[in-house]
Amino acid sequence: MKLRVNDHETEFDAPPDMPLLWVLRDELGLTGTKFGCGVAACGACTVEVDGVAMRSCVVPASALAGRSVRTIEGSPDRIVAALQAAWVRHQTPQCGYCQGGMILAAASLLRQNPAPGDADIDQAITNLCRCGTYQRIRAAIHDAAKTLQGARA
Structure with missing residues (x-):
């Protein structure tokens, strides 16, 4: 099976129904994408x-042939x-487990x-963030949006 992951064509051997x-x-050894619930x-x-x-836990990889997948390990676009810079400024992560998925959802x-x-x-x-940093997450998203709009001006 072939997929485009983080701007690279990758080939692997897996059952077509493997999430x-x-x-x-x-x-592929990209462990920044975390398992949480499986549903x-x-x-x-x-x-x-x-x-x-x-949400990658329920999508068969075979359904994504010809599409581009970005994980948190991918080279960050602007x-x-x-978002990563705003996450740091707002001290958003505590345990950090959910942050890769959270940043990509925000992106x-x-x-x-x-x-x-x-x-x-x-x-x-x-x-979901078990540490409950939702207010910081929201503030970081607003911060990143303002930074990006300032860069466009």
């Missing part, structure tokens, strides 16, 4: 597929880089809505 999460972690509820496994957030949001309000963030970012 993308396990292909990334077990076949697409928590978001720890979030990656971007063609710029849109997707949106991901702005997908900012691709679709470059100036989200609180309600937009709450609706789009459904990832």
